[in-house]
Amino acid sequence: MQSQQSAAAGPSSMTDVGIAAPIAGPSHLHRRKLPFPIYEDDQDEASLLAVQAQLPSNHFLAQRPVTPPRPESVIDAAWGDRARPDTSSLAAADYDVSVLTGFLPPEEPVQSLRGIGHGWDQLEDALERVQYEVSMIPGGGVGKLSDALRESLRELPMASVEPLTTLPLLRRAHTLTAHLTHFYMHSTFPSQTVVPACLAVPLVQTSDRLGLPPILTYADTVLWTWRLRDKHLGLRADNVEMTTLFTSSSSEHAFFALSLFCELHGPELLRLMSASLDEAFFADATSLSRISAYLATIAHLIDELTALMAGATKGEFGPAGRERISPEAFYWEIRPWFNGGKWKYEGVGEDGQDLVMEWGGPSAGQSTLVHALDLFLGIDHAPRRPSSPTQEKTEALATIREEATEVAEDKASSLHKAPSDATFMQRMSHYMPGHHRAFLRHLESLHQPNPAAPNAHVLPSLRQLARRHPHRLGPAYDRAVQAMKRFRDMHMRLATVFIVQQARREPARDSVHWAEWETKRVAKEVERTNERRAQEAAAALVASSSSSTSGLVSTVPATEAVRKQDKIAGTGGTDLVTFLKLCRDRTTEAILGSAPSAAAS
Numbered sequence: 074m075q076s077q078q079s080a081a082a083g084p085s086s087m088t089d090v091g092i093a094a095p096i097a098g099p100s101h102l103h104r105r106k107l108p109f110p111i112y113e114d115d116q117d118e119a120s121l122l123a124v125q126a127q128l129p130s131n132h133f134l135a136q137r138p139v140t141p142p143r144p145e146s147v148i149d150a151a152w153g154d155r156a157r158p159d160t161s162s163l164a165a166a167d168y169d170v171s172v173l174t175g176f177l178p179p180e181e182p183v184q185s186l187r188g189i190g191h192g193w194d195q196l197e198d199a200l201e202r203v204q205y206e207v208s209m210i211p212g213g214g215v216g217k218l219s220d221a222l223r224e225s226l227r228e229l230p231m232a233s234v235e236p237l238t239t240l241p242l243l244r245r246a247h248t249l250t251a252h253l254t255h256f257y258m259h260s261t262f263p264s265q266t267v268v269p270a271c272l273a274v275p276l277v278q279t280s281d282r283l284g285l286p287p288i289l290t291y292a293d294t295v296l297w298t299w300r301l302r303d304k305h306l307g308l309r310a311d312n313v314e315m316t317t318l319f320t321s322s323s324s325e326h327a328f329f330a331l332s333l334f335c336e337l338h339g340p341e342l343l344r345l346m347s348a349s350l351d352e353a354f355f356a357d358a359t360s361l362s363r364i365s366a367y368l369a370t371i372a373h374l375i376d377e378l379t380a381l382m383a384g385a386t387k388g389e390f391g392p393a394g395r396e397r398i399s400p401e402a403f404y405w406e407i408r409p410w411f412n413g414g415k416w417k418y419e420g421v422g423e424d425g426q427d428l429v430m431e432w433g434g435p436s437a438g439q440s441t442l443v444h445a446l447d448l449f450l451g452i453d454h455a456p457r458r459p460s461s462p463t464q465e466k467t468e469a470l471a472t473i474r475e476e477a478t479e480v481a482e483d484k485a486s487s488l489h490k491a492p493s494d495a496t497f498m499q500r501m502s503h504y505m506p507g508h509h510r511a512f513l514r515h516l517e518s519l520h521q522p523n524p525a526a527p528n529a530h531v532l533p534s535l536r537q538l539a540r541r542h543p544h545r546l547g548p549a550y551d552r553a554v555q556a557m558k559r560f561r562d563m564h565m566r567l568a569t570v571f572i573v574q575q576a577r578r579e580p581a582r583d584s585v586h587w588a589e590w591e592t593k594r595v596a597k598e599v600e601r602t603n604e605r606r607a608q609e610a611a612a613a614l615v616a617s618s619s620s621s622t623s624g625l626v627s628t629v630p631a632t633e634a635v636r637k638q639d640k641i642a643g644t645g646g647t648d649l650v651t652f653l654k655l656c657r658d659r660t661t662e663a664i665l666g667s668a669p670s671a672a673a674s
C-alpha cells in the first residue's frame with residue numbers, strides 16, 4: 074500500500090499503488106538500468122487544447138452534466154482519515170481498488186442502515202414502501218406513485234451523516250438517498266423539479282464525502298448494489314444478485330447484472346495491466362514477450378465482455394445463459410426512473426439556500442474499468458483538430474450560437490455551465506467515486522513527466538512501446554485494441570436494440586409516455602404531409618411553366634421541435650448514435666496496423 078504523498082510523486086506503475094500483481098512479474102528487477110531513451114509523442118497538445126476550447130456545449134463531447142464537478146476540496150479530510158482504515162482490502166485505500174474485486178467493493182456492500190439511528194431507519198423503511206408500491210403497478214410505475222406516498226417522502230426526517238464514519242456506510246447512504254430521490258422525482262409525469270431538503274441534504278453530504286455528484290450513478294446501481302446468495306461462496310457470477318431496484322422486475326435485475334458481470338472481469342484485467350506496466354519499465358526482449366502474452370489474455374477477456382453483451386441482445390446471458398432484459402421494459406418502464414435533470418436541491422447551499430444543478434442519469438459509460446482499459450491501451454477520446462478551415466469555422470459559429478443560448482438560459486437559473494473543453498470520458502469520470510477518478514488520474518500520470526522530479530524516468534505508455542517495437546509488440550497491441558473495437562461494435566448493437574429500436578415503437582396505451590409519443594407521431598405525420606404537398610406543388614409549377622429553367626423545387630422545412638424530438642438521447646443524455654460511433658472510430662484509429670487482421674477488422 075502506498076501513501077497519497079508518494080503516489081503524487083509519481084510511482085512507476087499500478088503495482089506501486091497497491092494493485093499487487095500476483096502474476097509472475099519482474100517487480101524485483103525494478104532497479105535495472107533503462108535500456109532506451111524516453112519516447113516523445115509527436116502530438117501538438119497546445120493546438121489540441123485550443124480546439125477543445127472551441128467545442129459547442131451541445132457537442133457530444135460536451136455531454137451533460139452542465140453543472141461543474143464538485144471540487145475535491147469538499148471532501149472532509151478529517152472524515153477521510155476516520156474512514157480510511159475501513160477500506161480493508163489488499164488494495165490501496167487511496168484508490169479503493171481491490172486485487173480481488175477490482176472496482177467492486179472488497180466486501181459485500183452494506184445492505185441497510187437500519188440501527189444506526191439519526192433518521193436512517195425511516196429512509197430505509199421509505200425505500201421498502203416505495204419499492205413495494207412500484208412493484209405492484211403494472212408497466213413500471215413511472216409517474217404513477219400515489220399522492221400519499223409522494224407526500225410521505227417529502228416529510229421524511231433529515232438524516233444526519235454523523236454516524237457514517239466508514240466507506241461502506243457512506244456507499245449505502247448514497248445508494249439509498251439517490252434511489253429515494255429518483256423515486257420521488259419521477260413519481261409524477263412530468264417529473265418533479267424540486268428535491269426536498271430531507272432527501273437533498275443527506276444526498277449532497279454523502280456525495281461530497283464520496284466525491285460523487287448528487288444523482289444516481291453507476292456506482293449506486295451496479296458497484297454497490299449486490300449481495301451474495303451464499304456468503305461462503307464469495308463473489309462470482311452464479312452467487313450474486315442485485316438489490317435496490319426500481320421496478321423489482323427480472324429485466325431490471327438482468328440489466329444491472331450485465332454490467333456487474335463485466336465488472337467481475339476487473340480484477341484479472343487490472344492484474345494484467347499492472348504486470349504489463351511493470352514490464353514496460355524495462356522493455357527488453359523478455360519483457361516485450363511477456364507483455365505480448367499479457368495483451369493476448371487482455372484481448373481474450375475483452376472478448377468475454379463482448380460475448381456477455383452479445384448474449385444480452387439475444388436475451389440469454391449470465392452464468393446459466395438465462396438472464397433476459399426485455400428491450401421494451403428497459404426502454405419504457407425501467408430507464409425513465411434513471412433520468413437525471415435540472416433540479417432545485419433544497420437547502421444544500423453553504424448557508425442553507427437552494428441550489429439548481431443539472432446532472433445526467435447513470436450509465437455504464439461511468440465504468441472505471443472501461444476507462445482504465447482505454448487509458449492503458451492509449452485509445453484517445455479527446456476531440457481532434459478540425460480537419461479543414463471550413464469545419465473549424467462551422468464549429469466556431471456553433472459555439473457562438475450556443476453561448477448566446479446559454480446566456481439566455483443562465484438568466485433563468487443559478488446553474489453554472491461546465492467548461493466546454495471537457496471530453497465525454499472526462500465528464501463521465503466525474504460520476505465515478507472520487508477514489509476511482511483518482512486512480513484514472515494516476516494511470517494517466519504514469520506516462521507524464523513529474524514536475525517534482527523533472528529528471529526522473531517517464532514510463533512509456535503501451536502504445537508508445539508498441540510503436541517503438543512494431544514487430545515484437547505491435548501485433549499483440551493491435552489485437553487488444555481490435556478486441557476493444559469488437560466490444561464497441563457489440564455495444565452499439567446493444568444500444569440500437571435497447572434504445573434506438575424501442576424509441577420508434579409505440580409505448581403501451583396506459584403508459585405515461587403514450588401521450589407524448591402520440592404527439593410526436595402526429596407532428597411527424599403533419600410534417601410528412603406538408604413536405605409531400607410542397608413537392609407536389611413545386612412539381613406542378615415546373616410542369617405548368619415550360620419556360621422555367623430554374624427548377625424551383627423546395628420543401629417546407631421541418632419544425633425544429635420535431636427535429637429535436639427525433640434525436641435519440643442516451644441514458645446519460647447524448648446524441649446516441651453519433652456518439653457511440655465516434656467512440657468506436659477513436660478505437661479503430663488506435664490500431665497501428667501491425668496485426669495480420671488489422672486491415673480486415
Ligand code: HEM
Pocket residue numbers: 328331332335382385398435436437438439440443444561564567568571572642643644645646647649652653656657
Ligand atoms: C442494455 C445494455 C446497455 C445499453 C442500452 C447501453 C447504452 C448506452 C448508451 C446509450 C450510452 C451513451 C452514453 C450515455 O448517454 O450514457 C452508453 C455508453 C457507454 N456504455 Fe453502455 N449500454 C449498455 C450496457 C453496457 C455495458 C454492459 C457496458 C460495459 C461495462 C457499457 C459500457 C459503456 C461505455 C464504456 C460507454 C461510453 C461510450 C464508449 O466507451 O463506447 N454499456 N451505453
